Amino acid sequence: MIFQDYFQYFDIWDAVESGLYYAIAGFYFLIFAYFLLMRFRTSKKLYWFFFSLLFLFLAAGRVFFIVYYFYVPELEGTMSNLELAGLMMTLYRFATFFTWIGISCLMGVFGTLILSPFNENENSVTGLKKFLRQKNVKTTLKICLIVIPIIVGILALTLSDALFMDPDLRDQYVPSFQLITVFGYPAGRFVLNIILLPLMVLVIPFLFVYLALKTFGVLRRSYALNAIGFFIYFSGRAAQGLLGAFPHVRAILPPLLILLSLLIIVIANNYEQLR
Numbered sequence: 308m309i310f311q312d313y314f315q316y317f318d319i320w321d322a323v324e325s326g327l328y329y330a331i332a333g334f335y336f337l338i339f340a341y342f343l344l345m346r347f348r349t350s351k352k353l354y355w356f357f358f359s360l361l362f363l364f365l366a367a368g369r370v371f372f373i374v375y376y377f378y379v380p381e382l383e384g385t386m387s388n389l390e391l392a393g394l395m396m397t398l399y400r401f402a403t404f405f406t407w408i409g410i411s412c413l414m415g416v417f418g419t420l421i422l423s424p425f426n427e428n429e430n431s432v433t434g435l436k437k438f439l440r441q442k443n444v445k446t447t448l449k450i451c452l453i454v455i456p457i458i459v460g461i462l463a464l465t466l467s468d469a470l471f472m473d474p475d476l477r478d479q480y481v482p483s484f485q486l487i488t489v490f491g492y493p494a495g496r497f498v499l500n501i502i503l504l505p506l507m508v509l510v511i512p513f514l515f516v517y518l519a520l521k522t523f524g525v526l527r528r529s530y531a532l533n534a535i536g537f538f539i540y541f542s543g544r545a546a547q548g549l550l551g552a553f554p555h556v557r558a559i560l561p562p563l564l565i566l567l568s569l570l571i572i573v574i575a576n577n578y579e580q581l582r
Contacts, residue, residue: 315380324377327559327562328562330562330566334569335365336366339363343359354416357413358576363409371401372398379394380395382394392472392481396476403471404464407460408460410456410459413507414455414456415452417511418448418452418453459503469487470493470494474486474488474493516534532572536575539567540564542564543567543568546561
């Protein structure tokens with residue numbers, strides 16, 4: 308293999324996959340800079356502030372995941388297996404933490420959209436809608452939406468390795484370490500990836516679909532493209548875990564889907580300029 312004289316595990320497919328994720332991390336940062344400097348700076352709207360920070364924290368999390376998956380395993384033999392496993396878990400924790408901080412920004416976007424002022428006559432609104440219109444209620448809900456993912460990220464940063472360690476990592480480096488599992492899957496990862504993550508992130512594309520159905524013209528097209536972009540993005544993220552048995556496909560398809568989704572999201576949020 309082309310890398311066998313220099314690396315123990317890193318091969319051509321790892322080079323392709325890591326290169327694509329480097330491109331994704333760079334694209335994240337460019338989107339962050341654009342939305343912060345060109346949209347939030349001129350409009351001062353919280354929507355653009357949360358939207359820009361989302362991509363900054365996703366970029367930070369992705370960098371930690373790149374180091375975790377592609378480079379740290381090459382340190383095997385330079386330190387004890389216990390130290391190596393500890394280093395990998397530290398990287399995983401920081402990657403997960405920054406990802407959940409990004410999700411808190413996504414919940415900020417969600418709160419800004421769903422709890423924004425309506426055009427209906429205030430006198431015609433009753434019941435739950437009237438309750439949600441109250442300023443202190445809206446502020447409390449927005450804060451809760453943002454704070455909950457931050458708490459999840461802090462828990463991922465501080466709870467025991469027994470809840471989060473990959474079983475393959477355990478088997479390779481610390482086989483005597485006891486994991487706390489659910490259906491054979493680390494309990495912490497199960498709660499984060501199977502329960503909380505879909506619950507929080509899947510509301511975003513469905514929210515954009517709802518807003519697209521409720522609006523017209525350029526705004527409808529923008530919301531619809533955002534929905535498509537986020538659907539493709541989460542499909543790409545899900546494919547990372549579902550294609551483990553097909554490493555060559557996993558190296559190319561998920562990052563390409565994520566890159567496509569980012570392009571669509573950028574177009575969606577500049578649609579009025581592309582008419």
